[in-house]
Amino acid sequence: MGRAPCCEKMGLKKGPWTSEEDKVLVAHIQRFGHGNWRALPKQAGLLRCGKSCRLRWINYLRPDIKxxxxxxxxxxxxxxxxxxxxxxxxxxxxxxxxxxxxxxxxxxxxxxxxxxxxTKDKEEAREAPAGGSGKKRRPAAPATKRGAARRAPAATNVPAADAAPVSPExxxxxxxxxxxVTEQGNTGTSPGFPKEESFTSSPDAAEEFQFDESFWSETLSMPLESFDVPMEPCDAFGAAATSGAADDMDYWLRVFMESGDVQQELPQI
DNA sequence: AATACCCTCAACCGCACGACA
DNA sequence: GTGTCGTGCGGTTGAGGGTAT
Known part of the structure; x- marks a missing residue:
């Protein structure tokens, strides 16, 4: 079932996000949440596809990212x-x-x-010796069958028949x-900008960090009126994150614990 | 100092799944 | 029952910074 591309490519920006775009996205999500990623960029006035916005938010802009x-x-x-x-x-x-x-x-x-x-890497390196010039792509990770080892049907625990690395998990x-996403209050670190190095504390890093802080305070203090999109304000992090998803996590946690595979490995959830 | 090579990581791509009409 | 939509996931890419020569 071939799906259409996630966005009509024409006119949509790709590549690295600018801090301006970050601000817009964060502000929009803080105010309105992200109920519909596809519609979000339009509502927020971003020339990005929803997928790109989602990725940017999840991987970089979420306040609880360490x-x-x-x-x-x-x-x-x-x-x-x-x-x-x-x-x-x-x-x-x-x-x-x-x-x-x-x-x-x-x-x-x-x-x-x-x-x-x-050792394995060495062997691979020998098989494919320096192989070429300039930038080399690392060997691809062993291909796992797409989808086969992916999400299980909700609330089912049927192991797939294929040789996925794990089954119950x-x-x-x-x-x-x-x-x-529920740890909204935990905005100790800042998104969207160079990482602060946890083991180094160069003046430069400190400078970057300062900038991060101002980014958030600035963003979060943006007036709601600056958005002319008539949307219902809601929890920026989605109601699902507070109840349903948490229950799911508890459920699966129990499943894992009972499966005996993942016992000591769960310092916190 | 200049150049080539290596490494890191943000972002993209394509596929699969669940929900819904 | 079927097709479409929206989302999530894993694999992959490439720009740019770092390091070695």
Whole structure:
């Protein structure tokens, strides 16, 4: 069932987000929530497709995102969870509050994979020796069958027949958005701008951080009247995040605990 | 100092799923 | 029952910064 592209490409901007766009998006979501990503860019006056807005929000602008380097504990958790869950980054992210699937995926491919598979990597490197000039793409991650290891049907626990890396956990893929979005008050770190390095504190970093803070205060203090879109104000983080999704998480948490796979690995949820 | 190479990460792409008409 | 829509997910790409030569 081929779906039309998520957006009519004409006229829509692609590529890196500007701070202006970030402000607009954040302000809009803070005021009106994101009930409909597809309609959001139009309502907010952004020349982006809804998908792009969603990604930007989830991976970068959400106030509860923890930025900065991964701690040793986090890295260890990722390794353990990856062992259990495979490339199910969203499920892994759900266990690491404040971290996004994209971020975890990046960390895995850039650091952790090498750490746990040094020999394998060497072999691959030998098979495909420097292979070329200039920028080289790293070898692709082992392809998992699309969809096969993906979300389970809601409230079912039927393991798929294929050889997905894990079976019982597959249904745990509460999205990052659902799982962590409730921590609205936790706006300690700031989105949309260079990460502050948690282990370095250069003056430059401090400067960036200052800017971040002002970004948020500025954004959050924007008057509602500056939006002429007649929408119902609502919780910027969506009502679902406060009740239904939390219940889901509890349910799946119980399932995992009972499955015996994920016991010590759940420091918090 | 200049250049080439490497690494990181934000963003894009395409597919699959659930909801709904 | 079927098709479409909206969303979520994992894989992949490429710009840009960092490092080595």
């Amino acid at each position: 930025r900065g380097n991964f701690s040793k504990e986090e890295e260890d958790s990722i390794i353990r969870l990856h062992k259990q869950l495979g490339n199910r980054w969203s499920a892994i992210a759900a266990r690491l509050p404040g971290r996004t699937d994209n971020e975890i995926k990046n960390v895995w491919h850039t650091h952790l994979k090498k750490r746990i598979e040094p 597959r249904s745990a893929s509460s999205s990052v958005t659902e799982s962590s």
